[in-house]
Amino acid sequence: MKLAWSPDSASKAYLDTVKSCQVLCESGVAELVAAMAAGWNAQFIVETWSQGGAIATSIGLAIARSHTGGRHVCVVPDEQSGSDYAKSVGETAGVSLPEILVGEAEEVMDGLVGIDFLVVDSRRKDFSRVFRSAKLSGKGGVLVCKNAYSRTASRFRWRSVVDEESSRRRVVRTVFLPVGKGLDMAHVSAVTGGKPGGKRWIKHFDQRSGELHVIRR
Template sequence: MAWSPLDAMEAYMHTLHLCKEFNTNDDHTRGGSGLMEPKCMEFISALAAGNRARLLLNVECGGFSPLTLALAVAARHGGGRLVCIRADQQDARDIEKHTERFDLGDVSEIETGEPREVVKRYEDVEFAVVDRNVEGCVDALSGIKVNPCGGVVVVSNIALEERGEEEEEGTLYARVVKSRGGDIESVVLPICGGLEVTKMGRFRGGRGRRHPPRRSGKTFLVYE
């Protein structure tokens, strides 16, 4: 996953613009995950687009949300496609309506069914966001087949103040994949009700020279 600053910046600005439009419209999402914090959406979109993720998964409760919007924008600017996985057909229709409204339907598709089963259909996932509140969340995380060349998995709504000490350390997904070995780094960010961001694998060749991650404290998410 070769970092592209241009794609990250364009996705950030596009998400900023569309989230403002989305949040001022009364006809929001059906249910949704409640993720409405603008900086969180822009961060996730820039992270996914900057890594030029080709296959992105969005696993949430409810219909279209700002997070779905952010990932669809990332797919647009990073040259990828977004698969939205929902358990309910009505939620799927809500996503279809809104992705078409924001001219993102061509980079988005929707799969319905039990998330823990649907995620197994996809291989070489390069960016996934899974809502902690999804039924069978841990099983869904276990079923994600990350690209062996590298990928990022984000767990949203981990609700640090409500979880046990072990999860407060940001080990929810990292614990799932720890036994598999390999290059794994994880960090917890206090945004969007708590985000656990886990990076796996090495970066594949891409445009320009590859650089190691530039660290800022425990954060590995800024690249050149």
């Protein structure tokens, strides 16, 4: 089973987020992310949040969760951040507070299985490791990197956080959108058949004989 796109859910989540975030800064990011999460019918949405971060994206994801009926988790670094986060989200009428998990994102991620929509702020020093440690759903997932303009593009590639050989997944497509301070997104495939690290076909062309040899290793 693969992720399936629903335009109707995406548009509803987008419009609801517009209503809730119209007075917040960077609401364009929130609206787009909400539409993406709802459109993909994400059943397990995870995000990371640190002190001082924009709250609009969380509101958008909470609205998306209300449309998909899934689970929404926010990972914060400490109790104070969790308290401030809960207060900020709670001040928005009609938005349900997500589950708040406290701890280092990489460690918390180890206990979250089946993620199909993950949002991480690239201003975190460990943002690429957070993506790498995510345990995605068997049907695939969408990875979203916020504030992508703040990082050096040459030092980050989506394929560096998806081990295509051992996980039996691949990066289906990526897109960079100039929304807010930059959104970099990747769609990761469902788990494919075959055993990780299994045998593969290797082609070798013999220049002397002009023959093509196909070897299975």
